[in-house]
Amino acid sequence: MLLRHTEADAPERKALTINPAKTCQPIGAMYAALGVHGCLPHSHGSQGCCSYHRSQLTRHYKEPVLAATSSFTEGSSVFGGQSNLLQAISNIFSIYDADVIAVHTTCLSETIGDDINQIVRKAKEDGLIPEGKYIFHANTPSYQGSQVTGFASMCKSMMDSFAEPADKPGDHIAIVPGWVEPADMREIRRIVEAFGVEVTLAPDTSGVLDTGLTGTSQYFPDGGTTIDELKACGSARTVISLGPSASGPAGRALESRCKVPCEVLELPIGLQGTDRFIQSLSVITGKPIPEQLKWERSRLVDLMSDMGQYFYGKSAALWGDPDQIVALSEFLCDLSMFPKYAVTGTPGKGFMKRMEKACENASGPCRYEEGQRADMHKMHSWIKADKPDVLIGGTHGKYIARDEDIPLVRHGFPILDRIGHQYFNTVGYTGGMRLAEQILNCFLDRQDRDAPEERFELVM
Numbered sequence: 233m234l235l236r237h238t239e240a241d242a243p244e245r246k247a248l249t250i251n252p253a254k255t256c257q258p259i260g261a262m263y264a265a266l267g268v269h270g271c272l273p274h275s276h277g278s279q280g281c282c283s284y285h286r287s288q289l290t291r292h293y294k295e296p297v298l299a300a301t302s303s304f305t306e307g308s309s310v311f312g313g314q315s316n317l318l319q320a321i322s323n324i325f326s327i328y329d330a331d332v333i334a335v336h337t338t339c340l341s342e343t344i345g346d347d348i349n350q351i352v353r354k355a356k357e358d359g360l361i362p363e364g365k366y367i368f369h370a371n372t373p374s375y376q377g378s379q380v381t382g383f384a385s386m387c388k389s390m391m392d393s394f395a396e397p398a399d400k401p402g403d404h405i406a407i408v409p410g411w412v413e414p415a416d417m418r419e420i421r422r423i424v425e426a427f428g429v430e431v432t433l434a435p436d437t438s439g440v441l442d443t444g445l446t447g448t449s450q451y452f453p454d455g456g457t458t459i460d461e462l463k464a465c466g467s468a469r470t471v472i473s474l475g476p477s478a479s480g481p482a483g484r485a486l487e488s489r490c491k492v493p494c495e496v497l498e499l500p501i502g503l504q505g506t507d508r509f510i511q512s513l514s515v516i517t518g519k520p521i522p523e524q525l526k527w528e529r530s531r532l533v534d535l536m537s538d539m540g541q542y543f544y545g546k547s548a549a550l551w552g553d554p555d556q557i558v559a560l561s562e563f564l565c566d567l568s569m570f571p572k573y574a575v576t577g578t579p580g581k582g583f584m585k586r587m588e589k590a591c592e593n594a595s596g597p598c599r600y601e602e603g604q605r606a607d608m609h610k611m612h613s614w615i616k617a618d619k620p621d622v623l624i625g626g627t628h629g630k631y632i633a634r635d636e637d638i639p640l641v642r643h644g645f646p647i648l649d650r651i652g653h654q655y656f657n658t659v660g661y662t663g664g665m666r667l668a669e670q671i672l673n674c675f676l677d678r679q680d681r682d683a684p685e686e687r688f689e690l691v692m
């Protein structure tokens with residue numbers, strides 16, 4: 233009984249969050265920055281913040297995550313961190329030879345009121361930024377937003393800082409892929425390239441946070457979106473933002489800055505989500521849907537219909553990133569399941585409406601909330617009152633899973649105690665098969681475990 237104090241009828245709270253279904257803004261900003269080639273994320277604040285953000289990303293991706301910090305002392309906390317950041321910029325370019333620095337702020341530097349624009353201007357005036365090197369930044373105080381809004385702000389800053397308007401649009405498509413795994417980014421690229429068009433993913437963490445063991449160590453792996461590619465986003469024929477919360481602001485910034493038409497879609501998770509993405513690509517490119525993708529769709533539909541009896545009427549509790557929750561909820565409904573409970577600590581009024589739409593064909597009642605009080609404690613109290621069949625979310629849900637004896641499918645961020653999420657995609661039709669398999673195996677394992685001896689079957 234790890235969470236023994238949670239009660240089924242937990243009182244309403246107005247000013248207390250218990251076990252939030254979110255984390256710090258800078259973690260998202262750091263993840264986005266790692267998707268730019270040759271980029272060193274820089275945390276403008278104290279060492280502790282940077283250590284925490286790096287360690288969360290390192291534990292999730294099982295790869296070394298490099299980031300620099302302004303290492304605030306008592307002095308910088310009182311007088312501001314300008315001199316620390318100027319020194320850091322000089323060191324990063326001269327010692328680590330980064331192509332670009334992505335600065336994000338923290339609670340401390342935001343509270344002091346450090347003006348990063350002004351500090352970067354001073355760095356330029358002082359000759360600290362060598363020719364062909366760049367700095368961009370995002371404001372990410374963690375007393376508001378979440379890792380998702382931090383990711384969104386850094387992606388928007390990429391477009392604001394680098395995308396160059398063009399007189400004539402090119403043929404290529406720009407995609408802001410949302411906070412998904414490196415394997416998902418790889419899969420999104422593969423799907424777009426199946427239409428025979430060039431694509432720029434901004435950012436792109438494939439080849440950065442899912443690299444192999446080659447015997448050589450590189451500060452900056454070969455993957456990531458190059459600065460030239462970010463500049464060329466301004467001449468894309470269209471930008472598709474996957475996930476309104478994480479990618480919407482970047483796509484809309486590109487549209488308003490460079491007049492690139494922007495389409496905002498839910499993440500291409502599951503059948504309908506992937507259908508919409510592929511249909512959009514077909515309309516944008518004017519090309520029919522490739523046979524390969526049709527074949528992959530047919531395999532997912534085959535799995536769903538073969539195994540429908542095991543999915544039917546089953547319920548899930550979800551938590552984490554709103555883009556993931558909305559897309560997963562729709563997929564659960566496609567599988568004849570339903571999201572009984574969902575909570576996200578990421579604020580945003582659109583979440584409730586998006587969930588309403590995603591759950592319109594749900595086979596059971598769905599209860600969902602967003603914001604500061606939509607935390608793991610609240611979801612646990614709902615679960616205590618009436619259990620779902622499966623939990624879907626990050627590692628923090630393992631305490632509820634153990635206490636309530638409910639299987640847990642690890643999905644989203646952070647996953648600190650398993651591997652695989654960074655290597656195997658969950659977007660696209662192939663990703664839908666993986667997700668369906670993970671959920672299905674939970675139900676079948678449970679059936680095997682709980683069956684009395686006379687009902688224990690070899691074939692299920």
Ligand code: SF4
Pocket residue numbers: 256257258280281284338339340373374375
């Ligand atoms: S909440 Fe603020 S102070 Fe705490 S680790 Fe995050 S950025 Fe740093």
